[in-house]
Amino acid sequence: MSQPAIDVRGITKSFDGKVVVNNLSLTVERGEIYGFLGPNGSGKTTFIRMLCGLLRPDSGSGQCLGMDVIHDAVNIKKHVGYMAQRFSLYGDLSVRENLDFTARIYGVANRKDAVAGMIERMSLAPYADQLAQSLSGGWKQRLALAASLIHGPELLLLDEPTAGVDPKARRDFWDEIHELAGQGLTALISTHYMDEAERCHRLAYIAYGDLLAKGTVDEVVAARGLATWEVAGPGLYELANRIKALPGVEQVAHFGKTLHVSGPDPEKLKTSLEPLMNGPQSYRVTPTSLEEVFISMMNQSSAAGQR
Amino acid sequence: MSLISPRRFWAMVVKEFVQMRRDRLTFAMMIGIPLMQLILFGFAINSNPQNLPLAVLSNDNTEFSRTLIAAMQNSLYYRVTEVISKESEAKTILKRGRALFVVTIPPDFGRLLARGDRPTLLVESDASDPTAAGSALAALSTIANQSLNRDLTGPLLPLQAAPGPVDLNVQRLYNPEIQTKYNIVPGLMGVVLTMTMVIITALAITREHERGTMENLLCTPVKPIEVMLGKITPYIVVGYIQMSLIILAARVIFQVPILGSLPLLLCVSILFIAANLAVGITFSTIAQNQLQAMQMAFFFFLPSILLSGFMFPFQGMPGWAQWVGSALPLTHYLRVVRGIVLKGNGLADIAPELWPLALFLVVMMTVAVKRYRQTLD
Numbered sequence: 001m002s003q004p005a006i007d008v009r010g011i012t013k014s015f016d017g018k019v020v021v022n023n024l025s026l027t028v029e030r031g032e033i034y035g036f037l038g039p040n041g042s043g044k045t046t047f048i049r050m051l052c053g054l055l056r057p058d059s060g061s062g063q064c065l066g067m068d069v070i071h072d073a074v075n076i077k078k079h080v081g082y083m084a085q086r087f088s089l090y091g092d093l094s095v096r097e098n099l100d101f102t103a104r105i106y107g108v109a110n111r112k113d114a115v116a117g118m119i120e121r122m123s124l125a126p127y128a129d130q131l132a133q134s135l136s137g138g139w140k141q142r143l144a145l146a147a148s149l150i151h152g153p154e155l156l157l158l159d160e161p162t163a164g165v166d167p168k169a170r171r172d173f174w175d176e177i178h179e180l181a182g183q184g185l186t187a188l189i190s191t192h193y194m195d196e197a198e199r200c201h202r203l204a205y206i207a208y209g210d211l212l213a214k215g216t217v218d219e220v221v222a223a224r225g226l227a228t229w230e231v232a233g234p235g236l237y238e239l240a241n242r243i244k245a246l247p248g249v250e251q252v253a254h255f256g257k258t259l260h261v262s263g264p265d266p267e268k269l270k271t272s273l274e275p276l277m278n279g280p281q282s283y284r285v286t287p288t289s290l291e292e293v294f295i296s297m298m299n300q301s302s303a304a305g306q307r
Numbered sequence: 308m309s310l311i312s313p314r315r316f317w318a319m320v321v322k323e324f325v326q327m328r329r330d331r332l333t334f335a336m337m338i339g340i341p342l343m344q345l346i347l348f349g350f351a352i353n354s355n356p357q358n359l360p361l362a363v364l365s366n367d368n369t370e371f372s373r374t375l376i377a378a379m380q381n382s383l384y385y386r387v388t389e390v391i392s393k394e395s396e397a398k399t400i401l402k403r404g405r406a407l408f409v410v411t412i413p414p415d416f417g418r419l420l421a422r423g424d425r426p427t428l429l430v431e432s433d434a435s436d437p438t439a440a441g442s443a444l445a446a447l448s449t450i451a452n453q454s455l456n457r458d459l460t461g462p463l464l465p466l467q468a469a470p471g472p473v474d475l476n477v478q479r480l481y482n483p484e485i486q487t488k489y490n491i492v493p494g495l496m497g498v499v500l501t502m503t504m505v506i507i508t509a510l511a512i513t514r515e516h517e518r519g520t521m522e523n524l525l526c527t528p529v530k531p532i533e534v535m536l537g538k539i540t541p542y543i544v545v546g547y548i549q550m551s552l553i554i555l556a557a558r559v560i561f562q563v564p565i566l567g568s569l570p571l572l573l574c575v576s577i578l579f580i581a582a583n584l585a586v587g588i589t590f591s592t593i594a595q596n597q598l599q600a601m602q603m604a605f606f607f608f609l610p611s612i613l614l615s616g617f618m619f620p621f622q623g624m625p626g627w628a629q630w631v632g633s634a635l636p637l638t639h640y641l642r643v644v645r646g647i648v649l650k651g652n653g654l655a656d657i658a659p660e661l662w663p664l665a666l667f668l669v670v671m672m673t674v675a676v677k678r679y680r681q682t683l684d
Contacts, residue, residue, distance in 0.1 A: 052526040053525075054525050077528045080526070082526040090518075147523075
């Protein structure tokens with residue numbers, strides 16, 4: 001089996017004495033789409049920035065594409081494509097000029113063809129000579145993806161690439177990522193969207209600098225061991241408040257005309273809900289979704305974060 | 308219908324004060340710039356300069372010539388910096404600006420004076436800066452005659468009578484028509500370059516940080532020195548365009564005579580342009596945003612224009628101001644430009660001004676590269 005694309009251990013980084021990434025270890029296999037999740041300020045961006053050499057870890061070690069992450073950052077940069085959270089190309093350059101500049105910086109062979117090919121591939125042709133700042137959010141994101149791919153990287157680091165992008169553009173974006181992964185590209189993507197998390201091969205959940213869970217979607221869900229009931233019927237608003245106070249209930253969330261009630265202990269949850277089942281609402285057990293798992297972890301970690 | 312809501316107005320005022328307090332550097336500049344102006348205008352600048360350097364070329368070793376030298380030394384206007392004996396040296400001193408005046412005492416000065424023949428003192432002045440030379444020159448005749456009168460006692464007493472015991476032959480070199488524009492226009496080249504080069508580069512890199520494009524740039528394999536040289540080079544071209552414009556205007560519109568070699572001027576200007584760009588880059592590594600970069604550029608520009616000798620005679624400033632002025636590239640560049648354009652100076656004459664420029668460039672570039680953050684830490 002080939003070497004993993006990312007294999008780091010014990011990565012730690014603090015700012016002004018505050019630990020932002022704490023002893024983080026992560027392995028991402030080649031060709032894998034790895035989702036990186038966690039609440040705002042959890043250290044996702046910091047970790048990604050350390051991988052692409054924008055920040056230096058305080059401690060830790062490992063390799064990225066077979067190169068040492070601490071000492072070989074310069075060479076890693078040549079094989080990594082990075083897309084920052086904020087649009088970070090030149091607004092006063094056109095789409096073509098931006099790609100051309102990036103291609104020059106990376107020393108791409110047959111630059112003109114590479115740029116033309118990328119414009120074609122990302123369907124950017126109608127906007128090729130438009131200034132980047134005049135593009136809409138979705139097209140800006142496509143341009144940023146194109147720029148991060150222009151030098152044919154082996155690893156893509158994408159920091160919340162789809163924030164503020166409409167569903168169609170997000171769908172196209174993920175199709176593109178899966179196609180690239182099929183060709184052997186590895187991608188590490190941070191996101192807040194659960195549907196996106198479910199599109200990843202594997203996930204890691206990080207909060208307050210600590211890695212709380214990792215694995216496939218099913219593994220992460222199963223590991224948390226939450227039970228979830230779906231409640232449908234009239235008077236859900238009042239009911240939700242009553243249910244929240246019951247023992248064994250961790251979270252109650254409205255999903256359209258239904259309520260999702262989750263708790264860590266299936267038996268205890270069932271016992272708590274049983275007296276209510278005589279009411280006009282219907283109750284049934286439903287599979288726990290990733291969202292409930294993350295909210296559960298978030299609740300736990302924010303309680304821990306406030307210690 | 309009320310035109311102004313005091314509540315809304317006050318909301319804006321409070322918010323502005325809070326933001327002002329957050330931006331420490333801007334706040335410091337708002338206090339620092341007036342203070343600096345106060346000190347510069349109040350103490351350093353003197354449009355009636357005194358203590359100007361004067362060299363004496365003396366071929367006469369009599370009581371009279373010694374009296375004359377002492378009198379000039381004691382006057383407020385002059386400071387006798389060297390007494391020389393070779394005529395060729397006088398030219399060099401003026402060309403390189405070591406003194407603004409050379410007074411030549413003729414060989415038989417004492418004898419002619421005692422005979423009542425009114426010997427002629429040759430006064431050569433560097434008139435490239437008319438304000439520097441003007442009032443000091445006017446005083447020279449009085450100083451010479453009054454001091455010598457004191458020595459004319461006993462049988463020589465009748466020589467005191469008007470028009471005085473000596474005659475002055477004043478030669479205004481380099482700018483005989485006393486045209487202020489001859490001094491200002493070439494100097495303006497240095498000022499314009501300082502202003503635009505520092506501001507443009509300071510903004511150029513700060514903008515990358517402010518817009519977030521630096522984040523993208525930093526994760527490419529590009530090296531700091533490549534970023535800096537790449538940022539500087541286009542503006543060197545701009546600098547040369549500005550220079551060409553000013554030289555053309557000086558020649559065609561202002562009819563400033565250009566005595567020295569233009570290619571030499573263009574060659575050595577690269578040092579000055581690069582020095583200013585290095586300052587700009589250093590500022591950009593300190594400034595958090597474009598406003599701060601702009602303010603820092605202004606903070607640099609103010610002493611440059613006031614203490615360099617562009618607006619006010621350098622030699623007439625107090626010692627500390629000359630020290631500060633000597634640390635600024637514009638001071639040396641002005642001497643280079645004026646030297647080449649007005650005095651026809653060659654490489655040997657301007658060499659003493661080139662090494663400070665080079666030193667400044669090396670120091671600034673080192674600071675800039677050291678401070679340039681290769682990571683976002």
